[in-house]
Amino acid sequence: MKTIFIFTFTVFSTLFSLGQTTEIxxxxxxxxxxxxGKKMELNGAGVRTKYFLPMYVSSLYLQDKSSNPNDVLYNVKHKVVQLDIISDFVTKERIEETVKEGFEYFRNSLEIDDEINMFLGVFKDEVVNGDKFQFVAEDTLCRIIKNNNELLVIDNINFQKALFSIWLGNKPINDDLKEEMLGK
Structure with missing residues (x-):
C-alpha cells in the first residue's frame, strides 16, 4: 500500500511540475x-544579442499578461524585468554602457540624473555569467536586486518608467526582444 501511495504521489508531482518552468x-x-505577496506570471522572454553574441535573457513578469507596451509602462503598477546573464562577454563596463545608452533618451526630459547615477552604482561590482538582476516595480518604487540581494530602492515613478522603457518603450534596446517580452 505504501508503495502505491509513493508511486501515485511521484506521478502527480511530476505531472504538476510540468509546465512550471520555461527554458530559453x-x-x-x-x-x-x-x-x-503578489503572484507574477511570465509574460514573455527573449535573448538580448549584441554583435551577434547572446548577452542575457530578459524576461517580463506581470500579475496579468499584457501585450500592450503602453499599458505595461504606464498602467501596470507591479512588474518585474529579470536579466539572466548568459555570456562572459557581459562585464560591468559593458552593461553600464548599455544602460547609459538606454537612459539617454530620458536624461534631459525627466530630470532623473541623480537616480540614474545611483542605479549605475549597482554595477560597481563585476558582472559575470550566471548573475541574475531583477528590476521590481511596485507602485512608485523600483527595487534593484542582484542574485537575490536587494541593492537599491529608488522611489521615483519617472525613473521606473525610464528603466522599463529600455526594453518596452518607443525606442527599445532591441525591437525583437521587446516583442518577445510582450509575448507576441
Missing part, C-alpha cells in the same frame, strides 16, 4: 514568481 538559451525561468 539554457536559462530556466519560473512561469510564476512571488514578489512581496
Amino acid at each position: 538559451s539554457n536559462v530556466t525561468l519560473q512561469n510564476y514568481i512571488n514578489v512581496h
